Amino acid sequence: MSDALPPPPGTWARLRKNPVAMGAMLILAVIVFAAIFGPLLYHVDPHATSRAQYQPPGHAHYFGTDNNGRDSLARILEGARISLLVGFSGAFISLFVGTTYGLVSGYLGGRADNIMMRLVEILYALPRLIILILFTFVFDTHFKIWLAAHGYLSMVGYSKIIILILALGLIEWLTMARIVRGQVLSLKNLQFVTAARALGQSHARIIFRHLLPNIAGIVIVYLTLTIPAVILDESFLSFLGLGVQAPQASWGSLLSDGAQVINPVHSYWWLLLYPALVMSITLLSLNFLGDALRDALDPRARR
């Protein structure tokens, strides 16, 4: 039986009428496409060094070259792959953890709910990025040794990224858990849940068949808002030199390189401008889309 409520009627229609949201989606599609297929179409090795150092943008190098004579456009495309990969996977992990935690906490209620939410409060009080930095720093070395010992030598270079994704996902779920719990608390006393319980359905079935579809909307909204947060966190780490390691590039590490060569003597502005533009446009589109989705899902909230 299909007793789950559909999303509010006309959500998609409202979203489609919003030019800002459609523009944001289009831009995101272009950026994701460029990240996936860009390196296949633009045949320049992002790690190939040359003597052409600090070349301004021109015909040979559309976005110029950096201190090692590497092509900036190729580096940005590689950075897009890594930043987006980290952003999306990290956000999905946080989605999974946060939703499960919130669902269970809200559904159980009572003392279990109290304890679980107290834990979330404690985690909120911690300086999260500090813990995150420690976590990635420590487990990266362990993971590298483990990978090497088990014969996955080709994976060693990616260990930092994997650890980053895990750590970011495991740290960004708190808000999601809170929101989901709040929704579940207000939903679980509605009649359709009572009816399902009266029919003798199991807890798991009530949670996954009845509650989950009803909170899907708000969860998707916060997913779109978590992705930019995770991308930002990753770039923050890379900026401090604690994230993605050279010669790999993420937008954060490119920006870090770019910020270092801004000085009064000579300004290699293209090394800062282009990564900053690409990253800001991505984050802006994601935030615009998230806001528009929220408005479309809940027309009352729009004022």
Add this chain to the structure above:
Amino acid sequence: MIVVLFCVITLTFVLVQLAPGGPFTRERSIPPTILKELQARYNLDGSLWEQYTTYLGVRKNSRGEYSGLLQGDFQPSLKYRDRTVRELLAQSLPISATLGFAAFLLATTGGVWLGSLAAVRHHSPTDTSAMLAALFLISIPNFVVGPVLIMLLGIKIRLLPVGGWTEWSSLVLPAITLAGPYVAYIARLMRTSMLEVLQQDYVRTARAKGLSEGRVVYQHALKVAILPVVSYLGPLAASLVTGSIVVETIFNIPGAGPFFVNSIQSKDVFLLEGVVIVDCLLLVFFNLVVDIAYTWLDRRIHLE
């Protein structure tokens, strides 16, 4: 709250000490006897448990005395060998705190003002442009804003110093950079709650008895509408602490941020613990103040 602090101290210590390599690892390997000597000198000999308890100050170190956190001893720094963690913190924290406080003031006043303005002029160009600006501020990372500000105001116009910590005006650019995204967050929060409050009956009453619009908004409505902002202040402080690490790096400010990054990279566990403990204490204390302020502002809640 002491539990939180204790958890953080333990977690930090264990995580750092579990990582391979040590603070004494150099390119050339040190002879084992000297390494042992060094470890004993810095109370880092023995098992992890022994090191940890010695650091806390509940176990005698190799010289047979209690000297750890409980005795107020933060240990010497392992990277900056001839300085103690206490000295380093005493030197750098006031700088970080000044920057943080300036950014905090800027974020709250700016955010509240912008948010209320947008709410009062709802659906007007002011509202739209304020919210658009807020979204931009949230989306552009502060390590982009920082260098751009340096380029424009520091190098091109030479209006303000570009970095370092020499005069009061060198506070301006870092504080703006640090506060930017939080001005935006607070403005958005403030706008939503102000819009809600302006529709309440008591606001209508205030208007009906002929108060000026300014008094209605900034005296009667603001008192209630500001509550969500007050409850955001705790997370705000936490974000400012971590945000200042980046901003201090960009502007070459001799605060605690660079120490934090350095101490992780060189596995200087004592310096790291020092920074983390102080940050955590500040946050815990701040959250307490916010809780009290909240109950004082919102008469509907009573602190148990």
